[in-house]
Amino acid sequence: MKKEYIIITILIVIILIFCLLIITTLNNQSNSNGKSYRETIANNSDEPGSVEVIKNIxxxxxxxxxxxxxxxxxxxxxHETLVEILPNMSNLNYCYDIYVINITEDVGYYGDGLDNYENPGRQNGQNLAYKYVYPEIVNGDYELAVDVHSNIGAYDFKTFVFCPLKECMGAEYADNVSQNCENITYYAPQSTTSGSYLTIPLNENGIPAFYFEEYSFAPQYEKDRHMLELINAVDNLNLN
Ligand SMILES: [Zn+2]
Incomplete structure (x- = not known):
């Protein structure tokens, strides 16, 4: 009788140790996937919006x-397509931070006659990008920055990547991404209104950066598919 008690006790202890081991392993696995978190960088009532970052994806x-x-x-x-998809992906090679500029003043709407370059919300966003996002990225130990935009279809291509500067790492990475994406071309428009607020100074100061442009009126399933192509191609870049 006593012997049986001892055996049962030993068995229970073994099972408990086993359970503990499984829980510890599961915890470690979720840690190595990274716990992303959201931080506010700028939220000043004098500004036309706020800036946040989703870190550690x-x-x-x-x-x-x-x-x-x-x-x-x-x-x-x-923008929302990237924020929906990237943080929910598993087995990513690199560590990602998403800088989110939330403009609340003069956002405008398509069809107001101001959507193509004259919409004042564009300038508000460019100003916040240069004031708050640029310093974080240039001092943030990043290997690459991707600035995500969309267009109304006035260019030769609708879904494309490009760097506003030639012969720099940003252009090389963008070219490499386009070569590995079925639906994303390398196409550099003649000029940009926003390059000097982010991608140009980043490239000039040691952080390769390029644009991703999507067609504003593409159906959501296409936006999703193109965004996945971009994310995977960027994640498979050979970073120097
Ligand atoms: Zn844009």
Missing amino acids: GNPNSKKIAYVVGMHPLEHLT
């Missing part, structure tokens, strides 16, 4: 890449 032990969304508030459907 993907592999926290790897090189860091920044995405930027919200510089042009009318293009928000494409």
Whole structure:
């Protein structure tokens, strides 16, 4: 009788140790996938909006890449697509931070006659990008920055990547991404209104940066598919 009690006790202890081991392993696995968190960078009532960052997406032990969304508030459907998809992906190679500019003044709307370059919300977003996002990225130990936009279809291509400067790492990475994406071309428009607020000074100061442009009126399933292509191609870049 006594012997049986001892055996049962030993069995229970073994089972308990086993359970503890499984719980510890599961915890470690979720940690190595990284716990992302949201931080506010700027939320001043004098500004036409706020700036947040979603940090630590993907592999926290790897090189860091920044995405930027919200510089042009009318293009928000494409921005929201990235924010929906990227933080929910698993097995990413690199560690990602998404900078989110939320413009609340003069957002405008398509069809107001101001959507193509004259919408004052664009300037508000560019100003916040240069004031708050640029310093964070240039001092933030990033290997690359991707500025996410959309367009109304006035260019030769609708879904494309490009760097406003030639012969720099930003252009090389963008070219590499386009070569690995079925639906994303490398196409550099003649000029940009926003380059000097983010991608140009980043490239000039040591952080490769390029634009991703999506067609504003593409159906959501296409936006999703293109965004996945972009995310995967960026995640498979050979960073220097
Ligand atoms: Zn834009």
